[in-house]
Amino acid sequence: MLVTSKELFHQAQTNNYAIPAPNFIDVESMKAYLEVAEELQVPIILALAESHLDLISLEEAALNGKYFAEKASVPVVLHLDHGMTPEVIKKAVDLGFTSVMIDASQEEFQVNVDRTKEIIAYAHAKGVVVEAEIGHVGSGENYENHEETDSQYTTLEDALRFIEETAVDSLAISIGTAHGIYQGIPEINFDRLHEIARSVKTPLVLHGGSSTGDVKLKRCAQEGISKINIFSDLLQAAYSKVNETTPKDYLQIKQVAKEGMQTCLKHYYGVFETATQK
Numbered sequence: 001m002l003v004t005s006k007e008l009f010h011q012a013q014t015n016n017y018a019i020p021a022p023n024f025i026d027v028e029s030m031k032a033y034l035e036v037a038e039e040l041q042v043p044i045i046l047a048l049a050e051s052h053l054d055l056i057s058l059e060e061a062a063l064n065g066k067y068f069a070e071k072a073s074v075p076v077v078l079h080l081d082h083g084m085t086p087e088v089i090k091k092a093v094d095l096g097f098t099s100v101m102i103d104a105s106q107e108e109f110q111v112n113v114d115r116t117k118e119i120i121a122y123a124h125a126k127g128v129v130v131e132a133e134i135g136h137v138g139s140g141e142n143y144e145n146h147e148e149t150d151s152q153y154t155t156l157e158d159a160l161r162f163i164e165e166t167a168v169d170s171l172a173i174s175i176g177t178a179h180g181i182y183q184g185i186p187e188i189n190f191d192r193l194h195e196i197a198r199s200v201k202t203p204l205v206l207h208g209g210s211s212t213g214d215v216k217l218k219r220c221a222q223e224g225i226s227k228i229n230i231f232s233d234l235l236q237a238a239y240s241k242v243n244e245t246t247p248k249d250y251l252q253i254k255q256v257a258k259e260g261m262q263t264c265l266k267h268y269y270g271v272f273e274t275a276t277q278k
Contacts, residue, residue, distance in 0.1 A: 002069035004098045004129045005077045008043050009170060009203035009226045011275065018206075018221035018272040021045035022265055023081060023231035025055045027064050032258045036265045037074050041276045044074065045099070045227060047081040050088055058088070062095035079131075081229065089119055093128045101172070105133035109158065116166045131205060134162050135174030156195050163202050170203040170227065177208035188216045190223065197224025205229070210236075214271045221272040230268055237264035 005019075012019055024030040024046055037044035046069075048061045062078070069076035079099040083089035089100050102119040104112040116132040123130050135154030154173040163171060173196060176188040197204060203226040209217055210232035217228060241260025247253045 003075045006129055012226040015275055016222050017274050018225050018228045019043055019274055020268050021047045021227050021229045022234055023047045023049055025052050032261050034068050036262050040269055042269055042274045045077040045079050047079045049081040050083050058092055058095055066096050090122050093123050093126055099129045101131040103133050113165050129169040131170045132168045133172035134158050159196050170205050172205040172207050177212050186212050193224050218271050234261045234264050237261055
């Protein structure tokens, strides 16, 4: 069933678990993730990043996402991830995405607030929920070089002020993860997570979950994070599986890659302790 994340996040907050948000880049990956959710009888957030619109269009994603979600026996959120362009985000809303992210985290605070409020006004009028980001989750490529990293940790003061001014539905915070493949070992600021989670009722989101480590991600899920984005680890799992099995043709490559991604996603459902749907 196609849903927003509102009730799902409420359940996650109440029961101290997280829901994975795997990024899909084509219909095949979308279907692969949905099959896992159906098998495990758990909710899923199908996320499409604006940066991947060269691989699949919004129209294709909406058409297929809604079709498969409405056939599914588990809750499915169709989410636009890291929306940078207001026109693209509004188009996703119009096409039937049930959740959108406005990412103005690299802008000045007030610009971030103003852009988020614009999207919220548009999306809420059509029953769509909105995620935004405070602080900035940078790239794993320069993660260990603190002179070059573009990550900016979220402060409690900014989180409180941002939520008060926007009434955003969920908030992505920066506490030490990074996008992509890490060059070093990520250090999660759990004190900052606890500080924010204790002080706000708004569901919290963690970007850059791949390669962060099972123990750390489990703690994040148990201690205040309701949604964790996964992408790079899924791609790496597909690539590793193909290398291990040496498929002989294109169809075998597709099947083997799918198996690798599904095994990885199942693993993270276990790490996040996502509750089954009864």
